[in-house]
Amino acid sequence: MSSDGAGHHRGPGSGLSRPTVSRLPGYLRALSALARAGTVRVSSTDLAGHTGVSSAVLRRDLSSLGQLGRRGVGYPVAALQQAISRALGLVEDQPVVLVGAGHLGSALAGYAGFGERGMRLCAVLDADPRLVGERRGSVVVRPLEELEGSVAESGARLAIMAVPAGVAQTVADRLVAAGIRGLLNFAPVDLVVPRGVTVRAVDLSTELQILAFHQAELRQ
Numbered sequence: 001m002s003s004d005g006a007g008h009h010r011g012p013g014s015g016l017s018r019p020t021v022s023r024l025p026g027y028l029r030a031l032s033a034l035a036r037a038g039t040v041r042v043s044s045t046d047l048a049g050h051t052g053v054s055s056a057v058l059r060r061d062l063s064s065l066g067q068l069g070r071r072g073v074g075y076p077v078a079a080l081q082q083a084i085s086r087a088l089g090l091v092e093d094q095p096v097v098l099v100g101a102g103h104l105g106s107a108l109a110g111y112a113g114f115g116e117r118g119m120r121l122c123a124v125l126d127a128d129p130r131l132v133g134e135r136r137g138s139v140v141v142r143p144l145e146e147l148e149g150s151v152a153e154s155g156a157r158l159a160i161m162a163v164p165a166g167v168a169q170t171v172a173d174r175l176v177a178a179g180i181r182g183l184l185n186f187a188p189v190d191l192v193v194p195r196g197v198t199v200r201a202v203d204l205s206t207e208l209q210i211l212a213f214h215q216a217e218l219r220q
């Protein structure tokens, strides 16, 4: 999924605003839990309660997916799961490549939620020959030389990077050249990527600093 300057995504969920897209995975998580518990229909108030957003925001987000809910009747859980999955491009399992099988990479590879969330870990690669052949999650670590081949054979468009900051740009360049269009980057470095490639950066220390800021504000 790429993004235009106005914060709207092109791609499966065309026309959805960036904030809406960022809330959809939370709705999907809540709906999966409801479906597992046997719930067939859910009201906007209940679903909002499960996801921590106001029911007004939830109704607006869901109305941008089409007319799914009816006043007084609520939303059909299964149909809503499908509509959100389709909007996020998750109808079929998306293959994901992970580069870096160190501490963080190993923890990520072991995350059991991949399958449930419409993602499938298809390859883990590392530059350290000592790690090659070791199991990480459902796959075996492959040598870095196989990066291009792993992307090509899986058709992966998404990659996770858990490599040291100093090599992150080089790894990103190789992934993009191999066909990756979405990068989830854990290395503390701002990646430069061509137009049409989306980068999401995860930085625990930044998040903690933001939390600390809000805490300090509350104490004032």
Ligand SMILES: NC(=O)c1ccc[n+]([C@@H]2O[C@H](COP(=O)([O-])OP(=O)(O)OC[C@H]3O[C@@H](n4cnc5c(N)ncnc54)[C@H](O)[C@@H]3O)[C@@H](O)[C@H]2O)c1
Pocket: 099, 100, 101, 102, 103, 104, 105, 125, 126, 127, 128, 131, 144, 162, 163, 164, 165, 167, 171, 185, 186, 187, 188, 202, 203, 204, 205
């Ligand atoms: N974003 C966060 O919240 C967060 C949290 C922890 C760590 N990190 C970052 O994640 C990265 C990994 O951290 P870690 O603790 O797992 O480190 P680690 O040293 O345990 O693992 C890094 C792995 O990358 C491999 N590697 C090195 N160069 C490579 C290359 N060119 N290609 C492929 N693999 C290569 C190493 O062999 C090693 O297995 C670091 O950049 C770290 O700063 C981010």
